[in-house]
Amino acid sequence: MTEPNSADVLARLHFVLVRTSHPGNIGAAARAIRTMGMRGLSLVAPQAYPHPEAHALAAGADDVLDAAAVHADLPSAIANCRLVLGATARRRGVLLDELSPREAAQRVLASLSAGHEVALLFGNERSGLDNDEIKLCHAAIAIPSDPTYSSLNLAQAVQVVAYELRLAWLQGGLPVPAAHADPPASSADLEGYFEHLARTLDEIEFHKGRSPRTIMQRLRRFFLRAQPDARELRILHGILADTQRMARLARGVTPDGRSATDEKD
């Protein structure tokens, strides 16, 4: 990619391979990324890495491999990212919005152009991304494959997504400016909000026999789609804090933990 400052923009893009089983696939993915003019590779808990087979299949894209960051868990790999998309061949029901690779490329470039860090997640070869990993995504990337045989090889899925990113980049007609000016909150900050929300729902006895998991999945999907910025997240936290204060008062306990009858005025 030869445009001015392309290195700056693309340095914010991270292909994140999660729990990869075969080191050869890591090398082949590095090669796929490099052929499309990108370099950012992160590995989360790879089963065998470093490994000579990774370098054998990188076929000259060793610079990408050598610079790859290795993380013990996914949240630490994407903590600074403001857009997280997960590749999945399967429909996951209500969990996440689905983007085609082409739609995803537009969204990624818009986010990169706004100065944000972006992560693209690719799961384990056999099992894909698990539900806890999918939950961290703002949306899914669904490669339109034959429903009767949808098993893309890991590096081939990376290739298709990287190819669409390169096309979108080269077409240059730079994507629509973001509709929302302030940067969205980071993945770690959003997870902090979800924890606060889950605690608060328990305290106001919200679930009443309904599945807390289903409700939280729907709420996660909603807030991930909305991409709140830092100030919005502060307001949302503030509402939860006052809600908790009321719930504690309702239970006859003052905010500092003493019984309300001690000092209720």
Add this chain to the structure above:
Amino acid sequence: MTEPNSADVLARLHFVLVRTSHPGNIGAAARAIRTMGMRGLSLVAPQAYPHPEAHALAAGADDVLDAAAVHADLPSAIANCRLVLGATARRRGVLLDELSPREAAQRVLASLSAGHEVALLFGNERSGLDNDEIKLCHAAIAIPSDPTYSSLNLAQAVQVVAYELRLAWLQGGLPVPAAHADPPASSADLEGYFEHLARTLDEIEFHKGRSPRTIMQRLRRFFLRAQPDARELRILHGILADTQRMARLARGVTPDGRSATDEKD
């Protein structure tokens, strides 16, 4: 590909791998073709085939491998074809027109729809298609790769071309699916939510000297941007209702308005 007669149309499309060195690449190419809903594979003078590694990397796409035609030379493999396109990463000077994979997909589908047999040629891993092979092509397919590192793996080049063919096929009139499947709530429903939210914020004493108007503006902007659907809005209303219930209990009033001391159990 589920359209009527798709099998008939696509049976006229042949991915032709020419002088392939590594049988694993033949298997990986079969898998790539199969994931995109196609099946036609021809092999010209493969260096090692049949071979167990081809089947290992086909990963379940054995039907494609088993049906592959093996030819001693390229002219006999493409004798019946009325459109022949050759994949090449390199510019071949004036020899041939170059099509992008997307342009090639359009041209291929037009030819298939007209009832013609079509061949897509992919050369040897190291040397690509030689000049005699290129001469048999109507045009070249050039995958837009990084000029400093343009070495796509054979199966990955097949994957990109097959992916564009599948997209072109599926677009055959089909609308692009919306990013979010459920329709967003109506404006009136959203306004109902904002009223409920404003009332609740008063009841939990959220504002504490801050401007209610500014806060509500920010919250409106956030929820309008997020475009909740009807089900999400019901959950959000439910959270507010339980929050109000807690606030009333905290004020010593039961939800139906009587003093809590009358009947708190």
